[in-house]
Amino acid sequence: MAMNILTSQQLHKTAPAIFADAPAHEVSDRYGFVPTIDVVNALQEEGWYPVRAQQTKTRDPSKQLLARHMVRFRQDPDRQIKVGDSISELVLTNSHNRSAAYQLDLGLFRLVCSNGMVTPAGDLGGIRVKHGKNIVENIIEGSLSLANEIPHISNSVESFQSTLVSKEESVLFARASLALRYGEDWENQSPIDAESLLQARRVEDKEPSLWKTFNRVQENFMKGGLIGRSSTGRSTKTRAIHSVTEDVRLNRALWQLAEEFSHLKRH
Incomplete structure (x- = not known):
């Protein structure tokens, strides 16, 4: 490349x-x-x-x-x-x-x-x-x-790729991710729900693995553009993340969440 x-x-x-x-x-x-x-x-x-x-x-x-x-x-x-x-x-x-x-x-x-x-x-x-x-x-x-x-990161990715998640588990991952982004009161603060956050931007990302679930959530947060509702009920779109601090913070938190999910699935 x-x-x-x-x-x-x-x-x-x-x-x-x-x-x-x-x-x-x-x-x-x-x-x-x-x-x-x-x-x-x-x-x-x-x-x-x-x-x-x-x-x-x-x-x-x-x-x-x-x-x-x-x-x-x-x-x-x-x-x-x-x-x-x-x-x-x-x-x-x-x-x-x-x-x-x-x-x-x-x-x-x-x-x-x-x-x-x-x-x-x-x-x-x-x-x-x-x-x-x-x-x-x-x-x-x-x-x-x-x-x-x-090599440690590579091992984690291989684990994420080989870990299959059910629809219910992927929704649970998305809900936990929304809490990381918007706080404990995310259900009132977030303009989107877990199902929206799990939208795939390409066909190959629909695969039910933890890796693809993590990638869908991460990309949707970073790039924004998801249609949702504001706290007043108006139609709105999520914003891309341009803050360097929030970019690093959320990325690290999502990775740690995926590692926790992977550990729980293996045990």
């Missing part, structure tokens, strides 16, 4: 905060600032190339360079590790307003739907690097640790 490596111009267009040259004014002198582009360049030298970038929208133009942003990296095609119907990625998130540390996670890019996921890497989880000394070195070290966890 050909890989579209993002140029500096493309990165700047989609996520200008990557190129911020200073942190927020209110941060302390102890805040060790390292531009995200320095980390991007260092990962490229290690063979991980930026293929997708985004940042959380802000209404205040002056905060555009401080916003939470994400860059997804992939290895050369001859080094890419396939995990089921997906390709392994590294997912870097950061902001320059002291709201979060650098975070590096494992990700999966599902080829059939061009959809990216974030997966907790076994007991390792993700790598958090606080703004301070040796940021670039620590992130490079973290990337090596995460890459070693890819």
Whole structure:
């Protein structure tokens, strides 16, 4: 599969905060600032190339360079590790307003739907690097640790693929997912029900496996566009998730939910 490596111009267009040259004014002198582009360049030298970038929208133009942003990296095609119907990625998130540390996670890019996921890497989880000394070195070290966890993720995907779920079980998974997205009061807060969340966007995703159930739910959340009802009864559509923080949070939570379902089915 050909890989579209993002140029500096493309990165700047989609996520200008990557190129911020200073942190927020209110941060302390102890805040060790390292531009995200320095980390991007260092990962490229290690063979991980930026293929997708985004940042959380802000209404205040002056905060555009401080916003939470994400860059997804992939290895050369001859080094890419396939995990089921997906390709392994590294997912870097950061902001320059002291709201979060650098975070590096494992990700999966599902080829059939061009959809990216974030997966907790076994007991390792993700790598958090606080703004301070040796940021670039620590992130490079973290990337090596995460890459070693890819076989664990591959095992999870194989388990999800081989786990069949009934219609009732898939609805239960969707209801739990809605609670993750909208909170415990999801039945009043969500514009859609479990059946709507389980809609397949392609025929092959109708397969009754835990993997396909998880993928339908994840893609429908991320891309939005599902028809539902607002709290006042008006017809509405769900919104795609553009917040970097919510993207990572929900992706990780859905993955953990799928692992719990898989464990329960095996035992």
